[in-house]
Amino acid sequence: MTEILVLVGSLRAGSTNKQIAETAVHNAPEGVSLTVFDGIAHLPFYNEDIDTEAAVPQSVVAFRSALSGADAVLVITPEHNGTIPAVLKNAIDWASRPYGESQIMGKPVAVIGSAFGQFGGVWAQDEARKALGIAGASVLEDIKLAIPGSVVRFADVHPKDDAEVVEQLNEVVVGLVAAVGTAQAA
Incomplete structure (x- = not known):
């Protein structure tokens, strides 16, 4: 079983990017498990003073554990003012530590998403x-x-009901699984 951790850069309940994550989970190919990690909203802003064995917050322990158990990561993000949402950047900062021992080190990661603008x-x-x-x-x-x-595209239809999106998501997941196979063979 290939385990893929899904991080969504939107906290909004009705987020299109959350719906895309749900679609990916729902359409996972056989032998692949996608799990959305909903806890990035609970990660405190990264602060090296609390990133110690004695003080690391439980939300960070849970996040790092989820990363550790994953073979790959799928990031699904909206665009906030032309860049990544702060909550996603903060999760990346926590994932990058402890230096030299991070749980994301060398892990295959794909980044996709949707946005209102013309470039997605x-x-x-x-x-x-x-x-x-x-x-x-x-x-x-x-x-x-x-x-x-x-x-506009998803005003009246959930991404799971958009055949083109489902097909493209399947290609993304298949590509991630192939990268896991390549990484494990190396």
Whole structure:
């Protein structure tokens, strides 16, 4: 079983990106488990003073444990003012530590998402890839999915009912699974 941890950069209950995550989970191929980690909203802002064995918050312990148990990570993000949401950047900062021992180090990561604009959040996705790469993840630059016009496109239809989105998400997941296989063979 390939375990993929899904991080969604939106906290809004009706978020299109959360719906895309639900769609990915619902359509996971056989032998693949996708789990959405809902706890990034509970991570305190990264502060090295509390990132110690004696003081690390339980929310961070749970997050790092989820990362540790995953074979790969799928990040699904909206675009906030042309970049990644603060909550996602904060999660990446926590994932990057402790230095030299982070649970995201070398882990295959794909970044996708949707936004209202005409480019589907590509700026946010590029910024997330950059931050994740610096954090030590094995960012899959060839796996991309940016869905533009989300507010209009999904006004009357859930992404799970959009055949094109379902097919594209399947390609993303299959690509992540292939990267896990490549990483394990190395």
